[in-house]
Amino acid sequence: MMIVDHAGVTLNNLTKSYGSQKVLHEVSFSLNPGQITGLLGENGAGKSTLAKILAGATTPDTGSILIGNKHVSLQTPRESLAHGISFIPQELIYVPRLTVAENICLGRWPRKGFVTSPTQMKTFAESEVNRLGFDLPLQSEMNSLSFAQQQTVEIVKALSRDSKLIILDEPTAALNNDESAQLLSIMGNMALSGASILYISHRLDEVFSICTALQVLRNGSLVFSGDASLTDPAEVISHILGRAEVQLEGRRGNAISQKAVLKIENWSRQQYPSLDAVSLEVHEGEIVGLYGLAGSGAEVVAQTLGGLIPDVVGMTFIDQAAVTTPRSPRHSRLAGIGYVPADRKLQGLVPTLSVRNSLSLLIMRRLAKWGVINAKAELANANGMATDTQLRARSIEQTVGELSGGNQQKVLMASRIAQKPRVLVLQEPTRGVDVGARVELHKLLRKLADSGTGQLVVTSDIEEAVQICDRLLIFREGRVTREFRDLNSETQSAALHAAGGM
Numbered sequence: 001m002m003i004v005d006h007a008g009v010t011l012n013n014l015t016k017s018y019g020s021q022k023v024l025h026e027v028s029f030s031l032n033p034g035q036i037t038g039l040l041g042e043n044g045a046g047k048s049t050l051a052k053i054l055a056g057a058t059t060p061d062t063g064s065i066l067i068g069n070k071h072v073s074l075q076t077p078r079e080s081l082a083h084g085i086s087f088i089p090q091e092l093i094y095v096p097r098l099t100v101a102e103n104i105c106l107g108r109w110p111r112k113g114f115v116t117s118p119t120q121m122k123t124f125a126e127s128e129v130n131r132l133g134f135d136l137p138l139q140s141e142m143n144s145l146s147f148a149q150q151q152t153v154e155i156v157k158a159l160s161r162d163s164k165l166i167i168l169d170e171p172t173a174a175l176n177n178d179e180s181a182q183l184l185s186i187m188g189n190m191a192l193s194g195a196s197i198l199y200i201s202h203r204l205d206e207v208f209s210i211c212t213a214l215q216v217l218r219n220g221s222l223v224f225s226g227d228a229s230l231t232d233p234a235e236v237i238s239h240i241l242g243r244a245e246v247q248l249e250g251r252r253g254n255a256i257s258q259k260a261v262l263k264i265e266n267w268s269r270q271q272y273p274s275l276d277a278v279s280l281e282v283h284e285g286e287i288v289g290l291y292g293l294a295g296s297g298a299e300v301v302a303q304t305l306g307g308l309i310p311d312v313v314g315m316t317f318i319d320q321a322a323v324t325t326p327r328s329p330r331h332s333r334l335a336g337i338g339y340v341p342a343d344r345k346l347q348g349l350v351p352t353l354s355v356r357n358s359l360s361l362l363i364m365r366r367l368a369k370w371g372v373i374n375a376k377a378e379l380a381n382a383n384g385m386a387t388d389t390q391l392r393a394r395s396i397e398q399t400v401g402e403l404s405g406g407n408q409q410k411v412l413m414a415s416r417i418a419q420k421p422r423v424l425v426l427q428e429p430t431r432g433v434d435v436g437a438r439v440e441l442h443k444l445l446r447k448l449a450d451s452g453t454g455q456l457v458v459t460s461d462i463e464e465a466v467q468i469c470d471r472l473l474i475f476r477e478g479r480v481t482r483e484f485r486d487l488n489s490e491t492q493s494a495a496l497h498a499a500g501g502m
Contacts, residue, residue: 008032009054009085009165009196016049016220021394024051024060025220027086031165031196036187038085038211038228039200041240042434043391044404045217047200048090051167054198055087056080069165081107084164088171090432091345091404092154096143096172098135101125109256128160129395133182147343148175148272150268153182166190169200171431177293184210202434203399204233206464241436256470257284260320261454262337262423267304267314267325269478273297275312276478282423282454287445289465291495292475299342301475302427302458307332308347333362338421340413348412351401354395356382358400358411363418375411387415390440406437411443423454430464442468466491 009031016024031037040045054057054065057073065072067083074080101122101410110120122138126204129136134152144148155171158231160439161234168187172180187210187230198323206216216224216239224231262282270276273295282288292298304312307326316325318336327334332339341347342457349358349498361384377413382396389410392404399413410431411423416424427444430438445468449455459465465472466487473483476496484491 008068008470010066011050011054012064013068014050014053014060014065015051016058016060018045023064023220024053026063027217027220027222028063029225031198031221032213033164033196034191035209035213036197036199036346037213037215038207039198039215039217040202040204040236041217042352042404042406042436044407045240045434046220047217048169051087051169051200051216054080054088054165054167056085057087081161084162085167086158086161086165087156087167088158088169090169092147092150092152094142094153097141097208099139099141100145100153101138103142104128106157112291119483119502124160125156132156132159132186134179141168147272148179151175152179156372159186161435163195165196165198167198167200169461170202171199172203172206180206190366202432202438204236204435208233214295228410237435240434240472249339256286257452259284261318262456263315263317263320264301264325265315265317267312269303269312270311271299271311273300274478275300276315278478278480280456280473280480285449285452286455286471287449287455287457287469289472290456290475291462291465291472296475297478298458298475299427302339302425303341305332305337305425305456306341306427308341321498333419333421336422338416338419340416340424340426340429342431344408344412349400349408352399354399355386355391355403355411356396359415359418361395362415363435376408381418385418388417389414389444406433406441409433409437409441410444413444417444417448421453423453423456424448425456426459427458428460429457430461432491438464462495463497 005165012028013026014024015026027050039047049058056077056079056145059075072083074083094356100351104125105121109116111117126140130280131479134156136152137151142153155200158166175183184206191197199207199211211228214224214226214228214231214236215222216236218240260281261284266428267275267278275297278301288297290301298379300309303309305326307329310327314325316323323335326335326337326479339425345351354377360378364373367374367381368499386396392407400408403411445455457465457469469487470486470489472484472495473480484495
């Protein structure tokens, strides 16, 4: 492989504040050529701010950045790109009505004279997609793609540049096992060619599999910097949390109620992802996991129960009473279903609303009298839910968009719990949240189950499914193909095989 002469990137005493809140405090470390560095920390620790500084999306208050021995000023994303820094953010940046090929070439469309050349654009995009080993519909508009496909486009766009530094912020959060493995392999090859890679992730297994160096942020300060081979996940978690590793809440030892709060019978769907005579039950106080790879149809079950997919046929029962399969989110709520979507920003939250308003949005009728919201009741509801979920916010008047990802997820889940549903359907409930928030959310779900709320957890994270679920159903090609009980560490491997992920 050709080795490209890339200079390292050095951060010196970077500090950043927003008002009185200091989000980075004198952070210094180096990103060396040919090295994959893992950047870890809880949501709100300063990881995304640091990445945005390197990407030119925001500027530090004090401190400096060097590429090689040269001080550089990264005032805009264009300047960052000009210095060879590529950034793949959590929040995807693309033009919805342009094609995949046009988005891959965005900002550098090939031209013939003064005219853009669609042929050259398609050829370039096709060659990059093939080189990186992905499969994308180049002529499709971005708004017709799944979230995982959209994220793959952003990855291809960033990796198609000859970059000195590549920053990836939770890049595998929406990818299936094969796509994640492919990306990790690409990152290894990029490092071998001499690029520096900054890898931000909450998935410690991935971090330890590919990273040679680790940096840990806590409350905006660098608390650990070292060689990945000289530490272990338990030590890293203690640095992330500032305390010893928290043991995850175990499943209940007592017997599960035989009363079914949710039952679906013979659900079918012709359109991809299809369903083929799907039947399942969730009992009172039970957490049932539904695990499948992308396109398996597991996500269709969750979205149908949430009222987002109206073309599924079959029978649905809530508390053993037949109901019409939800045809809208409102219909879903009225049926007694609380739905937590996978994409909290697109389908779950209004970023400009306050925490207080977000927590009352779905229960306004209950909080109102004669059509007027009871402010005292709304305040009590918001404070109670914030306490129950261990929400970290300046106040309940802070806008949701200002919160870290983990705290946004707590607001999303709390707003659905506030509905007091008979069954809670959660799709990727801890995607992109840090270790501490993940533990807290798992404890919240177990507490909810102990109070009698049945839960259907649709997840692509097999470790999470085994940790919190009482039963695990494997979804493959539109059908439930296997059921696991008495879940343990050996279940993970068996479930992956059953789902087709290994």
